[in-house]
Amino acid sequence: MFHYSVKLNFMYQTSYNKKWYAMTDAVVVKTLCASLKQMRLNQNLSQEELAERCGLSRITISRMETGQAINLLTMVQLMRALGKLDLFNYLNEEPEISPMKVMEERAKYRKKASPSK
Numbered sequence: 439m440f441h442y443s444v445k446l447n448f449m450y451q452t453s454y455n456k457k458w459y460a461m462t463d464a465v466v467v468k469t470l471c472a473s474l475k476q477m478r479l480n481q482n483l484s485q486e487e488l489a490e491r492c493g494l495s496r497i498t499i500s501r502m503e504t505g506q507a508i509n510l511l512t513m514v515q516l517m518r519a520l521g522k523l524d525l526f527n528y529l530n531e532e533p534e535i536s537p538m539k540v541m542e543e544r545a546k547y548r549k550k551a552s553p554s555k
Contacts, residue, residue: 468505475503477520492519 458466478488478499485499492515502508502516517523 464505467507471502471505471508474516474520477522478503481520488516488519492516 456469461469478485483491485496485503488494489496489499494512494515498508498512499516502512508516514523514526517525
């Protein structure tokens with residue numbers, strides 16, 4: 439039992455620790471497409487069922503799963519249909535504010551109450 443658990447843990451770790459920068463763009467696309475296919479299979483959906491959910495053709499799903507590039511809108515439609523839009527949180531980066539700007543903004547706030555008249 440322990441050996442099986444270690445093997446599963448290793449498979450889990452290696453699937454999320456990809457060396458993205460070492461991959462060519464084409465390999466990144468194929469890897470992402472394979473991940474989308476695995477998401478579909480994990481939910482026990484056929485290509486036709488997924489196509490119906492996201493308003494795409496089965497041929498589009500099939501092409502994507504074979505590693506053909508898809509546009510960003512298609513990716514969003516697929517992720518929504520698979521219930522995986524939350525994965526886009528990793529792409530949502532907030533603007534950084536410089537420490538000087540923070541200090542300038544804080545200086546604008548009142549520090550004391552005005553004396554009463």
